[in-house]
Amino acid sequence: MKKIEAIVKPFKLDEVKNALTKIGVQGMTVTEVKGFGRQKGHTEVYRGAEYKIDFLPKVKIELITGEEMVTQVIETIERAAKTGKIGDGKVFISPVEEVIRIRTGERGKDAI
């Protein structure tokens, strides 16, 4: 099993979510985050005082998937989240040791 973390632009969330559920992804967790990569921040001005805002709002999507789905999930995310402009985000893949469903106690792939 793998954990897939994707940082995407906030307005892309619905598109990514819909695309993933279409290919059979059953659940995900979403957090509002701030961050920057190569995309520069912006400047806000309040009564003549300039503030450089480096951190930009993004959305982090986390989901767990079986090995066989990983490639398809990544391609789906890339396609749905891409705008071609700087700041589109990144995807991280990491191994997962165990998954447990709290209600039933199921473990492993059955718990995804």
Next chain:
Amino acid sequence: MKKVSFSLLWVSLLTAGVAFAETPAPPKVDSGDTSWMLISSALVMLMTPGLALFYGGMVRKKNVLGTVMQSFIALGVISIQWVIYGYSLAFGPDVGHVIGNLNWIGLRGVGLDPYPDYSATIPHQAFMIFQMMFAVITPALITGAIAERFKFKTYLIFLILWATFVYDPLAHWVWGVGGWIRNLGALDFAGGLVVHISSGIAALAAAIVVGKRKGYGEEPLPPHNLTMTLLGAALLWFGWFGFNGGSAVASGSLATNAFVVTHISTAAAALSWMIVEWAYRGNPTVLGAASGAVAGLVAITPASGFVGPVSAMIIGLAAGALCYFAINLKSKFGYDDSLDVVGVHGVGGTWGALATGLFASKAINAAGSDGLFFGNLSLIGIQALSVVSAWVYSFVVTLIILKTLDWTMGLRVSEEHEMTGLDLSQHGESGYSF
């Protein structure tokens, strides 16, 4: 025996109100005037929480409660001070043209009959309560300059001392019967000198004595909630109709003039600030429009009972631009007047007081004077003198008060408390829990 004395009692009671031919009729309370004055008092009261929101939105989230509390609590402290002795000092029987005496301590003698010196057609208490709301908001204005770093305990004492030694005397000079600035013929319809210049210059003294916020000039200190600031500005605009309109102390044409020119000046100033900022900085900002509106309100305050609509438009257009440039100059002088009290109230109030010397017309208010543009050369000089006196007096006395408090109680919160924020450190509360 009992029966006779009982009827005598009834007769004397029934005839108590009858005016005899020799005694002049007591001044009559006019219900229209009284109604307007009570409403105006309520409108001006609303300006203090309005100011709280205006300022509150401009500070960082961790200081929102500390900031609104400084305005809000003035309603408590100054109202009581006013009743106990403040009103007496400001408007009481004159002593040496500089202060009122304490005859009216605890509002003794301030009753429900009109008091012709100030309020010919409304109960004396209606005038008193109207003026109370001015006394409340004025020191609260200063808090913008020392936002995010002032000790609450010290602030409570500062409120009392500043009201006693700056506001009450200055109000007496300008509005009290016998006051020397009033006697000079200076015109201040609703408080350009007494409210705005006094607080604006006090803010300068305060910003200098208290020092800059930690991180000023290095880290971003942006407003946390401009929607709150805009709401505050809107409440100030609304309440100001009472501030200026009520200063006519009567309902009728003069109140109408004040109401109308107040609105015109504000609208013009909101536009001019927004447009100037758009041209210089590339964006028409919400904070700019709100600040411009306040600058227009400040500038028209001393002039509102003496100028007409077109003059008001010019005064407002100039105020928006002037105050915009004033606050941008702040960085040149290096003091942290956090919420631009000096630039808006000090500079705006000064412009308004001088503009009164230019645009005042007896055609608007026969009890006033003509200004420079209406053929009278002397008013502008008198206005200038009154402005300088207010500057000097407020600056020096505020400085003394603050230095004394710094020496005895300390003015600033500790560095750690400034980092944590006023809400938690001074009040043990959080503004937002979501």
